[in-house]
Amino acid sequence: MTTKGDGADRSIRAEGLRRRFGKLDAVDGVDLDVPGGQIFGFLGPNGAGKSTSVKILTTILNATAGNATVAGYDVQRQGGKVREAIGVALQDVGLDPLMTARELLVLQGELFGTPRDEARKTAERLLKTVGLDDVDPKKRAGAYSGGMKRRLDLALALVHDPRILFLDEPTTGLDPASRAAIWEEVRRLNDELGMTIFLTTQYLEEADRLADQIAIINKGRIVASGTPDELKRQVGDEVVELQFGSREDAGRAYDALAPVAPNRQAAERELRLYFGRAAENVPELVRALDGAGVRLQGMTIEQPSLDDVFLRVTGEALEHEVDEAAADVPEVAEARS
């Protein structure tokens, strides 16, 4: 899929990438192999090392050890070449509040060597793409709302038709409509232009919906990687979720179910049990709970989510997206697997 050295390389590779801040290894030996044309989801909680990795790969932070190539160029020694090939929208948007959207886009284009006339045309096209073309042209970026700033920042990352796009938590803090718009745009850029997209997120749903490949990072290390389906299959094909009236009940059930469901996780007043085929095991489950004298309040059978994968590989839950589905699920606490 990639061809090295001919200016069409769209891959991202890293070997043993490490970055130390004082005594903390923010990134602690990360290996990556993202082929060109992929949407790659880098999933992890706050402070896992996602942003630090992105900063190293985009040349604005030196690695303490290890090496990485982006678009076939070494990020430490060929920073300029890397920057020409990539577009970057960091978690914190980077806008000059005194300038208008058009001024920012034209200036950005010029800094990438585009003649002004062409940069102006690109600016108009991108404003349409990100849905900011109907904003008052005199309005300065400082007066934009959070969602508008994010969209403008994304447009700035696209002025030079980059081969690879880095998006660091592009939808954190956005309302559902803006989030959906960004998802659609990410998919379009990948489908139509074949742009490689390196996307960090703490939202499982986002990684699940967009990414071809996912790596889960926790405390600076990659703890799992694969396609979303591969990752989910690692925990089982189906999940039985049991709800109890109290944490104590859930605890007793956890112990009682050991012989029936060796693959299980506890979270507050819930248990999640992983099976090849869930329905076959239900009668036995009920008998075991009866035997232990634990009252069951509810039971659902569902597909494993990336949350299950995350809980399993890190022993901790990822932050939930605040939406209707998440609101029904009590906060997942320490797992006892």
Place this chain on the structure above:
Amino acid sequence: MNDILILIGRSIRNALRQPATIIPNIAISVFFLFVYNAGLNSVAKLPGFQGSYLGFILPVSIVSAAVGGAGLAGQTLIKDIDNGYFTKLLLTPTRRLAVIWGPMIASAVILTAQVVLVMLIALLMGLKVASGPGGFLLVVALAFLWGMAFAGYAAFMALKTKNAAAAQAATFAFFPLIFLSYTFVPKEYVTTGWLKVAATINPTTYVFDAMRSLLNTGWSASSLGVGFAVTFGFATVTGIMALWAARGATRLAS
């Protein structure tokens, strides 16, 4: 070269969008010119004084404008760092030098425009430039270089502290330089020993000398040579300091 021109243009445009960042500085240098000239012009009657007191005090007004206006380069960089635009610029193929020197040169250009304005006011007040139009331009050129020197220092402090208040305070630390010199009266009339020592090691003295020679006495190769050499040296040192500070700020930025 193109990237630095683009970034200079951006900084100047932004400064003009916030006139409050420029106007007080112009007002203060014009104010200095008026009050010093009004209060001290009898100095010109001292024996041995050449030219007008207006020509003597104008350089003080120009140099203090440079010290006051230098903060602009630092403030631009700190704002850029705070709002993430600095990082955005570092993510383009733009040279680091352009990202740092763009705001510095812009601040020196704005200062130069202020100096021209102050000098035109002085001409209206009756200033006669002894060395003629060429001398006028050389005074402007010296002011530009002096502005670059202070902009470099301000950028250095901004990149080191990343704190607007600290960077602003650091430029005020240079105000004493204006006064630790033959600021209000010619050298011959200063008798205090320590002030003479301070004036001799103070680069400001040589800028005053060069500008005063052009304004009041005509062409003097030695005054000009020393004045330009000192100012150029000063600007080079602070310009390199700013770039050095940028090395730390660009690749170690959190």
